[in-house]
Amino acid sequence: MIELTALTKRYGRTTAVDDLTLSVRPGHVTGFLGPNGAGKSTTLRMIIGLTVPTSGTATVDGVPFRARPRGLRHAGALLDAGDVHGGRSAVAHLSALARSNGIPRSRVEEVLREVGLSAAARRRIGGFSLGMRQRLGIAAALLGDPPVLLFDEPFNGLDPEGVRWVRDLFRRLAGEGRTVFVSSHLMSEMEHCADRLVVIGRGRLIAEQSLAEFAAGSTRASVTVRTPHAARLAAVLAAEGADVRPAAAGALVVTGLTAARVGDLALAHGIGLHELTTRTASLEEAFMELTADSVEYLAGEGTR
Numbered sequence: 089m090i091e092l093t094a095l096t097k098r099y100g101r102t103t104a105v106d107d108l109t110l111s112v113r114p115g116h117v118t119g120f121l122g123p124n125g126a127g128k129s130t131t132l133r134m135i136i137g138l139t140v141p142t143s144g145t146a147t148v149d150g151v152p153f154r155a156r157p158r159g160l161r162h163a164g165a166l167l168d169a170g171d172v173h174g175g176r177s178a179v180a181h182l183s184a185l186a187r188s189n190g191i192p193r194s195r196v197e198e199v200l201r202e203v204g205l206s207a208a209a210r211r212r213i214g215g216f217s218l219g220m221r222q223r224l225g226i227a228a229a230l231l232g233d234p235p236v237l238l239f240d241e242p243f244n245g246l247d248p249e250g251v252r253w254v255r256d257l258f259r260r261l262a263g264e265g266r267t268v269f270v271s272s273h274l275m276s277e278m279e280h281c282a283d284r285l286v287v288i289g290r291g292r293l294i295a296e297q298s299l300a301e302f303a304a305g306s307t308r309a310s311v312t313v314r315t316p317h318a319a320r321l322a323a324v325l326a327a328e329g330a331d332v333r334p335a336a337a338g339a340l341v342v343t344g345l346t347a348a349r350v351g352d353l354a355l356a357h358g359i360g361l362h363e364l365t366t367r368t369a370s371l372e373e374a375f376m377e378l379t380a381d382s383v384e385y386l387a388g389e390g391t392r
């Protein structure tokens with residue numbers, strides 16, 4: 089269990105993490121979502137004791153992580169896969185971590201096998217691809233067989249097979265009763281593996297709920313309708329209180345009415361339809377809508 093209480097981090101005038109209070113429970117994969125610069129990495133670094141909070145607390149199973157002498161047995165983290173000594177081999181890197189955390193040497197071969205790096209175990213890390221570095225970072229997180237695991241953007245650099253493997257791994261770890269907290273700025277990466285979500289923007293908590301609650305609460309359906317008499321139909325639908333917007337190739341996108349009602353109204357006014365489709369907003373769209381106010385840099389900003 090990870091518990092954050094009024095956790096805050098300021099860098100000069102920038103508040104990277106702003107009064108964050110939440111808990112991340114065992115037995116779940118919890119997605120930690122937010123746009124670039126939302127404060128995800130800073131939060132994860134405070135949980136693992138690499139960054140000191142300005143105020144507030146972060147505990148792992150009731151204790152601040154830095155108070156644990158053999159930390160890797162309590163929490164494992166993949167924070168920055170590039171942050172390893174390139175001249176070392178994977179075995180040497182993991183062996184050093186095992187030694188300083190009182191972890192048996194036999195775990196090194198075990199985790200290398202688990203992440204599929206056994207064949208590359210004695211090669212220099214400097215020659216590893218980004219995907220291999222991610223796998224090595226995951227091996228390091230798993231080394232101490234900890235009950236709490238943190239992963240910062242673990243899908244970066246992975247091919248589709250790697251993405252599937254990581255998702256399955258996270259679900260298995262949660263199934264074993266561990267706390268699995270995974271940051272990402274893409275909902276699409278999370279919707280197939282997380283069952284709970286924490287969403288932040290500009291350092292503040294925006295949502296903390298199950299994926300099912302998020303999906304139920306924020307996906308709006310719209311109806312796409314196509315007719316040679318778009319202007320007439322638009323007027324009919326607007327009179328019924330619908331929001332009607334023109335879309336590509338002469339179509340109308342209607343919200344506030346069901347497809348059945350749109351069809352019935354068109355028939356009642358003698359307007360022939362060439363298309364009538366219901367479309368549910370994707371979770372990615374819902375997430376973008378939720379965090380729109382906290383996006384740090386908008387594409388095209390300043391060019392208008």
Ligand SMILES: Nc1ncnc2c1ncn2[C@@H]1O[C@H](COP(=O)(O)OP(=O)(O)OP(=O)(O)O)[C@@H](O)[C@H]1O
Nearest residue numbers: 099102104122123124125126127128129130131273
């Ligand atoms: N060491 C630092 N010194 C100054 N500002 C920092 C430092 N670390 C982070 N920040 C700022 O704090 C804010 C949050 O950054 P953070 O890296 O935690 O966000 P993030 O959600 O992980 O973003 P990303 O998805 O881009 O990694 C940003 O505005 C960032 O510029």
